[in-house]
Amino acid sequence: MDIIYNILKNTRFWWIISLILLVLLATLPLYSSAYSVILITAIIMYVILTVSWAMFSGPTGYISLATAAFFGVGIYTMAVLGEQLPLLPAVIAGGLVSFIIALIVGAMTLRLRGIYFTIFTFGLVELIKHLLLYWEVTVTGTRGRFIVLEENTTIFWVILGIFVVLMLTNYFIRRSKYGLALRSIGENEEASAHLGVNVNLVKVFAFGISAFFMGAAGAIMATRWTYVDPYVAFNPLFSFLPVLMAIFGGMGQIYGPVIGAVFFAYTEEKLLTNFPEYFMLTFGIILVLFIVYLPDGLVGVVQRLWRRRLGGQNANT
Amino acid sequence: MLVSVLNTVINGLLLGGLYAIIAMGLNLQYGVARVLNIAHGEFIMLGAFITWTMYSMFGINPLLSIVIVGPVVFIIGFILQRTLFTSLRTRAPSQGAFEGSSMLATFGLLFIIQNVALLIWHGDMRAYSYYNFGINLWGAVFAANRLVALAFAVVIGIAFYIFLVRARLGKAIRAAAQDPTTAGLMGVNINLVLALCFGLGAVMAGLAGVFISMCFPIYPVMGLEYLIIAIIVVVLGGLGSIPGSFIGGFILGLIGSIVSSWQPSLALAAYYFIFMLLLVVRPKGIFGK
Numbered sequence: 001m002d003i004i005y006n007i008l009k010n011t012r013f014w015w016i017i018s019l020i021l022l023v024l025l026a027t028l029p030l031y032s033s034a035y036s037v038i039l040i041t042a043i044i045m046y047v048i049l050t051v052s053w054a055m056f057s058g059p060t061g062y063i064s065l066a067t068a069a070f071f072g073v074g075i076y077t078m079a080v081l082g083e084q085l086p087l088l089p090a091v092i093a094g095g096l097v098s099f100i101i102a103l104i105v106g107a108m109t110l111r112l113r114g115i116y117f118t119i120f121t122f123g124l125v126e127l128i129k130h131l132l133l134y135w136e137v138t139v140t141g142t143r144g145r146f147i148v149l150e151e152n153t154t155i156f157w158v159i160l161g162i163f164v165v166l167m168l169t170n171y172f173i174r175r176s177k178y179g180l181a182l183r184s185i186g187e188n189e190e191a192s193a194h195l196g197v198n199v200n201l202v203k204v205f206a207f208g209i210s211a212f213f214m215g216a217a218g219a220i221m222a223t224r225w226t227y228v229d230p231y232v233a234f235n236p237l238f239s240f241l242p243v244l245m246a247i248f249g250g251m252g253q254i255y256g257p258v259i260g261a262v263f264f265a266y267t268e269e270k271l272l273t274n275f276p277e278y279f280m281l282t283f284g285i286i287l288v289l290f291i292v293y294l295p296d297g298l299v300g301v302v303q304r305l306w307r308r309r310l311g312g313q314n315a316n317t
Numbered sequence: 318m319l320v321s322v323l324n325t326v327i328n329g330l331l332l333g334g335l336y337a338i339i340a341m342g343l344n345l346q347y348g349v350a351r352v353l354n355i356a357h358g359e360f361i362m363l364g365a366f367i368t369w370t371m372y373s374m375f376g377i378n379p380l381l382s383i384v385i386v387g388p389v390v391f392i393i394g395f396i397l398q399r400t401l402f403t404s405l406r407t408r409a410p411s412q413g414a415f416e417g418s419s420m421l422a423t424f425g426l427l428f429i430i431q432n433v434a435l436l437i438w439h440g441d442m443r444a445y446s447y448y449n450f451g452i453n454l455w456g457a458v459f460a461a462n463r464l465v466a467l468a469f470a471v472v473i474g475i476a477f478y479i480f481l482v483r484a485r486l487g488k489a490i491r492a493a494a495q496d497p498t499t500a501g502l503m504g505v506n507i508n509l510v511l512a513l514c515f516g517l518g519a520v521m522a523g524l525a526g527v528f529i530s531m532c533f534p535i536y537p538v539m540g541l542e543y544l545i546i547a548i549i550v551v552v553l554g555g556l557g558s559i560p561g562s563f564i565g566g567f568i569l570g571l572i573g574s575i576v577s578s579w580q581p582s583l584a585l586a587a588y589y590f591i592f593m594l595l596l597v598v599r600p601k602g603i604f605g606k
Contacts, residue, residue: 061413061417063417063420063421108597109596109597111597111600112596112597112600114413114416114417115347115353115416115420115556116552116596116600118353118420119353119548119552119596120593120596122545122548123545123549123589123592123593123596124593126545126585126589127586127589127590127593130582130583130585130586130589131586133582133586134580134582134583134586137582138580138582236541240424243421243424244424244425247421277432277435277436278432278436280428280431280432281428281429281432281433281436283425283428284424284425284426284427284428284429284432285425285429286425287421287422287424287425287428288401288422288425288426288429291405291418291421291422291425292401292404292405292422295418
């Protein structure tokens with residue numbers, strides 16, 4: 001038994017496992033059906049949104065509801081630039097536009113804390129949506145836009161690429177001094193400012209980086225939808241779902257949001273078409289139960305069990 | 318010219334009355350119980366649908382269903398505060414943590430209430446006709462039901478304000494809003510007061526729902542729309558300031574009506590613009606301390 005525990009505690013073991021999983025995923029279009037490729041694309045999209053949300057909001061404690069805004073900005077960037085640019089530059093452009101908007105918004109909201117920050121970010125989604133609607137109705141005289149379609153497998157590989165870059169970025173930020181700075185902001189912002197952390201810079205930059213990945217995900221997903229209008233692109237559900245998924249998975253560990261997003265995105269794809277009311281109903285009930293009884297999410301439960309086992313070992317030495 | 322100005326202003330006031338009581342309810346819940354209730358709009362929807370069901374099935378006068386809707390949503394709100402939010406509050410390490418977790422819990426409530434309503438009433442738009450004739454006010458014509466709604470909204474708003482200022486319980490509520498711990502030491506039953514406030518906030522939303530169902534089409538996912546307006550009004554008037562919300566509601570109604578008389582598709586964008594500008598420039602709101 002001890003050998004197994006020692007292997008499980010080894011970091012290199014987890015790197016190898018991740019690599020094997022990644023290779024299996026990357027070669028998926030070669031051996032599986034078109035349906036499962038589309039399904040897994042949708043799941044990875046939610047994982048990207050959830051992980052990039054948790055990257056900023058998890059350590060800092062600033063609950064952002066702007067996910068839908070950055071996602072939608074990515075979608076519209078693709079709709080505008082998709083015909084002029086090749087796919088990859090257009091995706092990166094989607095991310096960059098979101099990144100820049102996030103920097104501006106972040107700089108504007110420096111003074112806002114807690115609940116004010118949350119409602120501001122939510123207002124951002126609606127403001128962009130209605131400005132776009134106004135623009136489309138009065139200036140261009142159209143409603144919505146058509147987008148150049150891409151192959152399902154191409155979309156899959158691009159989104160997998162974004163996912164890998166996101167996980168690596170997330171991993172290295174968490175391990176760096178910036179990750180510590182972010183967590184110290186979450187614990188006590190004033191204290192961390194006194195300790196010499198450039199609070200504003202770290203906060204705004206982390207917000208921007210998380211927005212970059214949301215925008216890139218939006219840009220690539222746009223190519224699957226052929227037609228978008230502001231109501232589709234700036235659906236507030238894309239702001240709420242990542243929060244719920246991250247809480248369900250637990251934000252204490254890097255893999256928590258991934259697990260939460262995979263679980264929920266999979267059940268959503270399976271249930272939403274047949275029982276939309278029951279699905280959202282259970283969603284709500286699970287959310288309330290988790291907040292009350294398991295605030296650390298699924299990962300928190302696993303960790304508690306894990307620590308109980310390891311704690312026993314430590315006591316013997 | 319004069320008629321169109323009058324038209325705009327009265328339209329704004331008619332909307333503003335509804336906004337005012339919705340926002341007062343939300344502000345009471347946040348200002349005292351410290352719960353930013355994202356499910357506030359769902360109580361509006363519940364009020365509207367209970368009224369619609371009463372009217373279309375049993376022919377009960379919508380104004381009479383106030384006495385049914387009020388107690389029903391009050392009990393729901395009261396129980397929610399006593400169970401869900403009290404357990405979150407006692408467990409939370411800090412005030413900020415409680416505000417975050419209770420807000421997320423109300424997200425869950427939003428999904429629960431909305432989807433139960435979808436199961437019961439399905440997703441269609443509903444409307445009924447009550448007091449639906451024109452009344453001529455100095456040349457501008459308005460539906461009578463909207464004037465009735467405005468009158469009731471104003472009466473409820475003012476009565477509630479007087480209750481807060483004069484009544485013994487109202488003083489207890491204000492004390493609890495300022496400092497719950499000290500209020501508790503002075504003999505205020507804090508758990509009861511918080512539950513009362515949450516329940517009363519829900520009642521405001523439910524009654525607003527009754528009036529909304531008299532004037533506008535209703536549908537089970539309508540709540541979010543009104544919630545957003547309520548949040549804007551609350552920030553406009555100042556979080557925690559009840560008179561601020563009352564006046565803020567009318568201000569926002571007027572702004573909306575002015576903007577839509579000039580450029581209808583910009584009304585909502587104007588709301589958000591004002592809202593975000595306000596958050597950046599003066600997050601305390603107009604009447605906030």
